[in-house]
Amino acid sequence: MAKIAFILLCHKDPDAIIKQAERLTAAGDLMAIHFDARAPKTDYDAIRAALDSNPSVTFAKKRIRCGWGEWSLVEATLNAVEAAEEAFPKATHFYMLSGDCMAIKSAEYTHSYLDAEDVDYIESFDFFESDWIKTGMKGDRLVYRHFFNERKYKRLFYAAYDLQKRLGLKREIPADLQIMIGSQWWCLRRSTIEAVLDFCRARPDIVRFFRTTWIPDETFFQTLVRHLVPEVELRPRTLTFLMFSDYGMPVTFYNDHYDLLLGQDFLFARKISPEARELKRRLGALYASRKLDFDISNEGLSLFQFLTGRGRVGRRFAPRFWEKEASLGRERELLIVTCKKWHVAKRLVDRVRQATNLPAVEYLFDEADTALPNLGGIQASLEKRTRHRRALMRMLFDYYDTDRLIICLDPASLELMQDFYSDRSKTKMLEVQCQFTDEYLIGHAHRVGLAGEHTPKEVMDRLLPTIRNDVIFESDRIRDADFPHLYRMRQTASVDENAAPLAQFLELPYDKAREIAAAHYLFAD
Structure with missing residues (x-):
């Protein structure tokens, strides 16, 4: 039976991280944690104090200060993957999670799902031919070097980018790679993880290339897995259910989304609101149960698009969210x-x-x-x-x-x-x-x-x-x-x-x- 090593990237809410680790390992699975080095040391110490005695939990040997769109996210992932690969020789699958993900199926269902096919689950679409990138920078993510974080240092980011364009400093994409793109939330077999780690050691030139691409967490694993694994052993999809609003923001799930989440053809969901305590309680109990029968309707995305679309034709079931003057969030x-x-x-x-x-x-x-x-x-x-x-x-x-x-x-x-x-x-x-x-x-x-x-x-x-x-x-x-x-x-x-x-x-x-x-x-x- 499948034995999952969850690769958890997180940066806040140590109590929730501890509960998540205890919940998933109690079902017989494993976890490697990377806790952002930007976060308070007291939070990291609290997580270590609670989980160090758990033999099913390990930690990345080096913590990285992570920034959105940076190589640091990939580096943190690799550190956690290496820790898991070394600590858990019996792990058959490695599953990427964030701190606000939760299972929407039982552990028994999840293991049976992964046992059904000997394949990897990772979105992997042609970078240039697909329409995965809807707006903004595309090819220039790769052919120019990006040394600054666009969110933290916007002026420096675009100054360096514009300077390279003016000077014609384009670089070649590695000739032996077809660049792919997709979601960072993947589930890979042990053999694939070992092949990726071996490839990184053997090809430092490829690692150097991705270090200065923009948003490499959407391209690094997606490209390497497609390069290393036969297509028949790949399923180009994520097993984590997530949706985005018209504004490019991840849709957050609350207490009244329990039935909708269970009906989706996915194993986990992202993002669960920190305030959705009842939803977290019910999903936690679900993962520990032996439930195997789920009515999969998979209507989540189409239902969301239908309901939010009512406002465009003068019909809607409730006021737009900005008309409610919603709270910023109790934890903020x-x-x-x-x-x-x-x-x-x-x-x-x-x-x-x-x-x-x-x-x-x-x-x-x-x-x-x-x-x-x-x-x-x-x-x-x-x-x-x-x-x-x-x-x-x-x-x-x-x-x-x-x-x-x-x-x-x-x-x-x-x-x-x-x-x-x-x-x-x-x-x-x-x-x-x-x-x-x-x-x-x-x-x-x-x-x-x-x-x-x-x-x-x-x-x-x-x-x-x-x-x-x-x-x-x-x-x-x-x-x-x-x-x-x-x-x-x-x-x-x-x-x-x-x-x-x-x-x-x-x-x-x-x-x-x-x-x-x-x-x-x-x-x-």
Whole structure:
């Protein structure tokens, strides 16, 4: 009978990871865990303390700091695969999972399913001929080298990309490989895993090539497996059920999706909401059961497309999700940096981003040209962003695959602050108070349209006290709102005095916060 070694890539929620490992290994299977090196060490230590005594669990020997679209995801997978291959000689299949996947069939059904055919399950479609990539970069993912993460360092990513295009620095795709593409959620036989690992050792040139491709987790295993395994032994599909919305976001499953999930011709599903506790309980009990009879209707994707399509013809069963003002999520933390001098906040946030890798979005409700991912049009204008603020923020959390996100707001945005603080998510705010010279306030008046190039000096002189008082008033309103978790940095304070609130706001060690606050140019105009 099949014995599965699950390859688990995860980066958060140690309690859920522990339960997932215990649930799957209790049914006789095995697990190799890679826990993102970006995550807190305390979380990793908690997982190790709970699972080190479990002989059916092993850990990747080296933890990698993973980033979406980077080689690091493939490297982390290979580290976990190598650990599993070495630790579990009786494993017959290796199954890729994420922390928010759950079984939607019983263990007995899953093992019988894999025993039925001696094949590998992996999406593997021709990179250039298939329509697997719907929008965005295609061939350029491969023929140019990508050294920067597009989400973290967008400007550097596209600067390096454009420079290579201008200089004609295209590279050749390895001549003996047909590049394939597909989902990263595969299930491979032991013989295939051993062949892939041997190939990586024998062909470092191929590994080097994929290291600088963009989103290699969609091409690396898909290409190598197709190269190494006869086509008759491949099933070009994933056994993990997942759907994507019109906005390119994974659809999340909740408590009322239990029956729908069981009816799909898949063994696992992704993504299960962290808040869907009843669904998790029922699916956990299902995996431990001996149930073998499932009514497979496989209508999930078509049903989803039908229901969401009603809005396009003026008919729908419920309001669009952005009209519900849905919560950002109880487990999420929104970090707001507010400062009247936008360039100061941007510098601070950039320092924080470099020091912590926390995703951050600058003044998205104040500047129309703020760099934002394509979220299906909801981000297209300031009016849309503000009207659908919670939906926008939820999509950004999903886009960056994070539970902590930093945004910048102007101090005048009290309504937005109050709205975010009323959400079930945890909201914290850092107010950065600056000194304002007359020259700065005059420039501010020009930027916001209060004055023009030909405004007389006497008019400006009368206007300046009003502008200055307005800035003070905005800060007083924030103070009077009595927001919890409100911290302040001041231009007039010392580095040591500013490091303390910054450390509390970011939940960083004091020394790390002091390093961020110590930038000599932080408050410069």
